Amino acid sequence: MTTTEEHRRAVSAEYDRRAPTYDNEMHVALADAVAAFCDVDGALERRDAVVDVATGTALALRALARRLAERGRVLQATGCDLSTGMLDVARRETAGIAALRAELVLADAADLPLPDGSADLVTCVTALHLFADSGAALREWARVLAPTGVVVTATFAAFGGPGNPHDFPTRHDDFRTPELVADAAREAGLHLTRHQHVDLPGGSLALIAELART
Numbered sequence: 221m222t223t224t225e226e227h228r229r230a231v232s233a234e235y236d237r238r239a240p241t242y243d244n245e246m247h248v249a250l251a252d253a254v255a256a257f258c259d260v261d262g263a264l265e266r267r268d269a270v271v272d273v274a275t276g277t278a279l280a281l282r283a284l285a286r287r288l289a290e291r292g293r294v295l296q297a298t299g300c301d302l303s304t305g306m307l308d309v310a311r312r313e314t315a316g317i318a319a320l321r322a323e324l325v326l327a328d329a330a331d332l333p334l335p336d337g338s339a340d341l342v343t344c345v346t347a348l349h350l351f352a353d354s355g356a357a358l359r360e361w362a363r364v365l366a367p368t369g370v371v372v373t374a375t376f377a378a379f380g381g382p383g384n385p386h387d388f389p390t391r392h393d394d395f396r397t398p399e400l401v402a403d404a405a406r407e408a409g410l411h412l413t414r415h416q417h418v419d420l421p422g423g424s425l426a427l428i429a430e431l432a433r434t
């Protein structure tokens with residue numbers, strides 16, 4: 221039985237190790253799909269403050285910024301992660317992007333350094349399964365969410381291969397279907413508003429879900 225702190229240490233150590241080689245075709249494709257989902261009907265232009273939780277190398281923020289850049293707009297965002305290695309790559313990869321003003325901070329998904337009601341869009345791409353307490357994270361996102369804001373999550377509905385082995389327990393099964401994501405969100409005062417399945421390079425199937433205040 222590991223404590224929450226031991227779990228967090230194991231997660232950040234693993235992603236520190238993986239950071240230099242993390243970006244691959246599958247993760248880039250998923251980030252692009254999440255950005256397109258967030259931007260339905262040009263919605264991104266109305267999301268003034270974006271928070272990417274467990275941002276990793278900031279692939280989602282980079283994909284969101286690419287969409288806004290095409291329209292001459294700039295994305296204002298905060299990205300948070302537990303892994304300094306991932307954040308180092310995120311800082312390096314975002315440094316030259318004119319359409320992205322991102323503050324990249326070391327912070328837990330369940331303890332964001334943001335005021336109540338300050339975020340128009342909270343994204344979390346393939347990280348819910350890693351959290352020791354995903355309920356606490358979802359409640360925290362509901363706290364920082366503006367009244368008309370939305371949370372967008374991406375989880376794995378199915379895997380094309382064996383996936384990466386981890387040194388800590390993961391909880392993919394809790395977020396495999398829209399119903400399971402909706403159940404988890406309900407306890408945080410959020411409800412599922414729409415979802416989409418996306419085929420990824422390598423054969424995995426992602427589930428992208430949008431959650432709003434109940």
Ligand SMILES: C[S@@+](CC[C@H](N)C(=O)[O-])C[C@H]1O[C@@H](n2cnc3c(N)ncnc32)[C@H](O)[C@@H]1O
Nearest residue numbers: 235274275276301302303306328329345347350
């Ligand atoms: C599979 S990667 C996903 C990274 C990025 N969202 C993407 O889609 O490319 C998972 C990330 O979650 C971060 N992470 C895991 N648990 C976390 C927590 N409790 N708080 C913040 N970040 C966390 C890890 O450090 C890692 O960077």
